[in-house]
Amino acid sequence: xxxxxxxxxxxxxxxxxxxxxxxxxxxxxxxxxxxxxxxxxxxxxxxxxxxxxxxxxxxxxxxxxxxxxxxxxxxxxxxxxxxxxxxxxxxxxxxxxxxxxxxxxxxxxxxxxxxxxxxxxxxxxxxxxxxxxxxxxxxxxxxxxxxxxxxxxxxxxxxxxxxxxxxxxxxxxxxxxxxxxxxxxxxxxxxxxxxxxxxxxxxxxxxxxxxxxxxxxxxxxxxxxxxxxxxxxxxxxxxxxxxxxxxxxxxxxxxxxxxxxxxxxxxxxx
Numbered sequence: 001x002x003x004x005x006x007x008x009x010x011x012x013x014x015x016x017x018x019x020x021x022x023x024x025x026x027x028x029x030x031x032x033x034x035x036x037x038x039x040x041x042x043x044x045x046x047x048x049x050x051x052x053x054x055x056x057x058x059x060x061x062x063x064x065x066x067x068x069x070x071x072x073x074x075x076x077x078x079x080x081x082x083x084x085x086x087x088x089x090x091x092x093x094x095x096x097x098x099x100x101x102x103x104x105x106x107x108x109x110x111x112x113x114x115x116x117x118x119x120x121x122x123x124x125x126x127x128x129x130x131x132x133x134x135x136x137x138x139x140x141x142x143x144x145x146x147x148x149x150x151x152x153x154x155x156x157x158x159x160x161x162x163x164x165x166x167x168x169x170x171x172x173x174x175x176x177x178x179x180x181x182x183x184x185x186x187x188x189x190x191x192x193x194x195x196x197x198x199x200x201x202x203x204x205x206x207x208x209x210x211x212x213x214x215x216x217x218x219x220x221x222x223x224x225x226x227x228x229x230x231x232x233x234x235x236x237x238x239x240x241x242x243x244x245x246x247x248x249x250x251x252x253x254x255x256x257x258x259x260x261x262x263x264x265x266x267x268x269x270x
Contacts, residue, residue, distance in 0.1 A: 161255025
């Protein structure tokens with residue numbers, strides 16, 4: 001009988017000890033993930049990277065490749081899924097990717113690969129902009145590709161170049177300046193500004209001159225050591241451009257229109 005009482009007492013003590021341990025265990029800190037912008041590297045300045053305003057911060061980051069691009073595990077983007085995910089982007093970039101405010105870039109026709117890579121860079125902090133970092137934080141690699149696929153299906157609306165800048169802008173875009181070591185823009189971005197999705201050279205055609213100018217100046221001021229492999233060539237080029245060069249080529253790019261196929265029109269019936 002005494003033995004039974006002793007066993008019961010031991011069991012009771014074990015149960016109470018377990019319950020006590022659970023109730024006194026330290027809670028996991030609620031601030032495990034830093035808020036958007038908290039991990040920004042020293043020297044980051046949003047004014048040097050004009051981009052779209054932001055979205056709530058996620059508490060769990062999605063893994064990215066060392067280059068900061070969307071992870072290899074992501075499937076090719078789904079434009080239909082991307083349309084819903086890109087709805088929030090429309091406030092600044094336009095629902096079809098044709099922003100009306102020149103401080104926000106046009107995304108219509110931009111390649112899926114480039115958009116996904118830039119979103120990944122914003123998320124990782126490689127490309128500094130606290131507002132866009134907030135937008136990118138909740139996105140998975142797949143989300144980034146889906147959003148990119150959606151905007152890639154859209155057509156950019158034509159812009160207009162300032163005639164005063166056309167001659168100089170066209171020369172820089174199509175020929176560069178060999179004496180100053182400036183390559184032709186079209187060598188990477190194409191004669192019609194369509195870009196090259198493989199090495200992540202963005203589409204430039206019809207992009208707002210104001211946005212292009214801001215980005216070129218930001219690249220000119222960037223430390224090449226902090227630039228990623230895809231941005232570094234542009235950092236080197238931008239450092240050779242003066243303000244007049246940048247204004248001219250930015251204006252020319254806005255007026256650069258890709259040749260769109262003209263649909264055949266059936267002749268009118270006699």
